[in-house]
Amino acid sequence: MTKAGTVALVGRPNAGKSTLLNALLQTKLAITSPKAQTTRNVILGVYNDEQGQIVFLDTPGFHQPKDALSSMMVKSTVATLKEVDLILFMLDITKKEKAVDKSLYELVKQAKVPTFAIVNKIDMMNRNHIIPLLEYYHSHYAFDEIIPLSALNQDNLDRLISVVMQRLPEQPLLYPEDQLSQLTYQFYISEVIREKLLNLTNQEIPHSSAVVIDTLSFTDTACNIEASIVVEKDSQKGIVIGAKGALKNEIIKQVSMELRRQYGLKINLSLHVKVDKDWRLKTSKINAYLNPNSSEYEQ
Numbered sequence: 197m198t199k200a201g202t203v204a205l206v207g208r209p210n211a212g213k214s215t216l217l218n219a220l221l222q223t224k225l226a227i228t229s230p231k232a233q234t235t236r237n238v239i240l241g242v243y244n245d246e247q248g249q250i251v252f253l254d255t256p257g258f259h260q261p262k263d264a265l266s267s268m269m270v271k272s273t274v275a276t277l278k279e280v281d282l283i284l285f286m287l288d289i290t291k292k293e294k295a296v297d298k299s300l301y302e303l304v305k306q307a308k309v310p311t312f313a314i315v316n317k318i319d320m321m322n323r324n325h326i327i328p329l330l331e332y333y334h335s336h337y338a339f340d341e342i343i344p345l346s347a348l349n350q351d352n353l354d355r356l357i358s359v360v361m362q363r364l365p366e367q368p369l370l371y372p373e374d375q376l377s378q379l380t381y382q383f384y385i386s387e388v389i390r391e392k393l394l395n396l397t398n399q400e401i402p403h404s405s406a407v408v409i410d411t412l413s414f415t416d417t418a419c420n421i422e423a424s425i426v427v428e429k430d431s432q433k434g435i436v437i438g439a440k441g442a443l444k445n446e447i448i449k450q451v452s453m454e455l456r457r458q459y460g461l462k463i464n465l466s467l468h469v470k471v472d473k474d475w476r477l478k479t480s481k482i483n484a485y486l487n488p489n490s491s492e493y494e495q
């Protein structure tokens with residue numbers, strides 16, 4: 197019988213959860229950025245090897261919610277904890293422990309499933325400093341395993357896979373072996389646009405923006421996309437467009453380059469910037485912008 201199970205990746209914003217998901221699956225499924233609260237939806241990635249299948253669920257970073265958007269994100273992380281066979285609690289070794297880590301740990305314990313601490317970003321720290329930090333986590337928490345690794349450098353990922361496999365139940369595969377994720381083209385493309393926006397802007401813009409795909413069509417040679425970046429204020433619209441459209445054009449350039457490489461198609465992207473005042477405070481807007489439920493195109 198094969199091993200199979202679901203595994204949640206949780207932790208504070210910016211710990212490196214999405215970077216780890218992509219590294220484990222050797223493909224880009226989730227966007228990543230140095231800005232906190234990059235991931236807004238739970239993202240599924242299916243790992244297969246000769247021993248079995250691990251269904252990873254990358255979650256929005258756990259934090260103290262400040263508005264309807266962030267409380268929805270945190271809710272989806274907490275809900276994920278209740279439906280998995282194992283939890284990977286990701287810690288950034290370069291960051292001091294915070295009260296929010298303890299709150300998340302309490303929630304994780306309630307799930308009553310094996311929990312591993314993933315101590316990430318060890319590439320940033322001298323070996324002599326790593327050991328005492330691992331010992332600290334060992335003595336202050338009851339993790340079933342503590343695994344130091346670097347998601348960015350793909351260091352020690354084999355060990356992570358093998359200890360996760362050991363703890364999963366023996367059961368039939370949960371997903372067909374050729375299914376990597378559940379991403380639609382609409383969702384993935386909107387995320388790639390948001391990623392470039394996050395990397396090119398600062399302060400309140402990353403948190404105030406959403407991306408919606410207005411139209412999407414494919415031909416044998418091209419992918420045609422009309423998309424809108426939604427911001428909260430007129431002043432933000434000006435920043436996202438940039439002087440003579442410079443920032444908007446840079447986003448178009450970077451997105452087109454990446455999607456062309458990935459899909460092997462010419463990318464025709466037209467991008468609009470719209471203002472929807474205080475959308476982050478309105479549940480109906482958040483649902484519309486975060487869950488484009490069109491499954492017309494499955495990736």
Ligand SMILES: Nc1nc2c(ncn2[C@@H]2O[C@H](COP(=O)(O)OP(=O)(O)OP(=O)(O)O)[C@@H](O)[C@H]2O)c(=O)[nH]1
Pocket residue numbers: 207208209210211212213214215216227228229230231232233234235236255256257258316317318319320345346347348349
């Ligand atoms: N040096 C170093 N940087 C890393 C490592 N893993 C991730 N990062 C960087 O940390 C930042 C955050 O990474 P993400 O993967 O987006 O973090 P996340 O936990 O998914 O963040 P949220 O989606 O906001 O919860 C990015 O700039 C990554 O390149 C690592 O092992 N070493």
Ligand SMILES: [Mg+2]
Pocket residue numbers: 213214215226227228234235254255256257
């Ligand atoms: Mg993320």
